[in-house]
Amino acid sequence: MAERRKFKKRYCKYCESKVDFIDYKDLNLLKISLSERFKIMPRRLTGNCKRHQELVTVAIKRARQTALIPYIVDRKRVIENPFELIK
Secondary structure: OOOOOOOOOOOOOOHHHOOOOOOOHHHHHHHHHHHHOOOOHHHHHHOOOOOHHHHHHHHHHHHHHOOOOOOOOOOOOOOOOOOHHHH
């Protein structure tokens, strides 16, 4: 039989820092949950709880509408640290 892999338990970073509201203008807080291509990372990878994951998705979508975060990144021109361009 195949052995089961034991993964490290991931904890919600927002619960640890006791965040009640995630503002869409706070990009330092949002970049925890974004990939290098500005995609929203799932809960199983970030370890967010359900409540904070929903707040993060709403905040990221609002930041995209106000052009603080791009919707897409060109596949051919992937940037190492995309958050340097946002500042």
